[in-house]
Amino acid sequence: MAGLKKDLLTITELARLRRVTTETLRYYDRIGLIKPNYVDPETNYRYYSIRQYERLGTIKELRELGLSISDIQDYFTDRNLNKSIGILTRYQKLLQEDIRQKMLLNQILSRKLHFLQDVSALPSINVVFECRFPTRYMITFGEPAGGSREHAFAFTRLERYLDDVAPVLASDRIGVYGDERLLHKTHEIIPSVPMLFVDNESIESEYKRTVPAGKYLCMYYRGSGLEEYNDSFELIVEYLQIHHLQVCGPIFQIYKIDVTITSDPNETLLEIQVPVEPV
Structure with a gap:
């Protein structure tokens, strides 16, 4: 032996x-x-x-x-050629899907890093500027949230529904939309509908909505959360009056920098997007 x-x-x-x-x-x-x-x-x-x-x-x-x-x-x-080919083919498809998901993750991460690294190049805080957006798409259940706790649950539902790769990295797509009440000073919660912008127009979903292309008044501002009036919104109202514009669709409030990125409340950044047309 x-x-x-x-x-x-x-x-x-x-x-x-x-x-x-x-x-x-x-x-x-x-x-x-x-x-x-x-x-x-x-x-x-x-x-x-x-x-x-x-x-x-x-x-x-x-x-x-x-x-x-x-x-x-x-x-x-009990191996044979056909069995081995079948098993390897099945796992090749799984591997291809994994690669696709990782490529998507890389795109999301690249976009997020690009935005965060260029924050200093953004228009100044509390400065109204005009922007023209192309046709966009969002996923929404169409139900008003009614407060930070409720919209946190709503965002969780949206992300779980989409089965997104890295929703925690996609905070600049998360927000709410509401009507002109968002521009009226109040200390109350302003009922708005949670939504999540999606890049892929080919997504098939009964909850997908089209956001038409158009002109928007935009402004970055510091705030504690969504569905809340911010004093800086007075600048939006003044701009509307001075330039003879009127609101012509849902107003969006979007997190640009939130708790997924920073624990410092002074670094939280939101954007308001108000669709407008001439009076």
């Missing part, structure tokens, strides 16, 4: 060569996924053949593809 051992790998050697732990190999032994070629009856040392080295390599590759242990066990059971 000593001569046989010379042609085998110890559990430590195999683990080192394949860059796995010896405990992983012991686990695979226990579940029958890869059993040692020989176990010394006196020492209980495990020894593996070069064929098992190759099998372990296949197992590692399948794990990297995302196959579960049970799927890998099935892969090695």
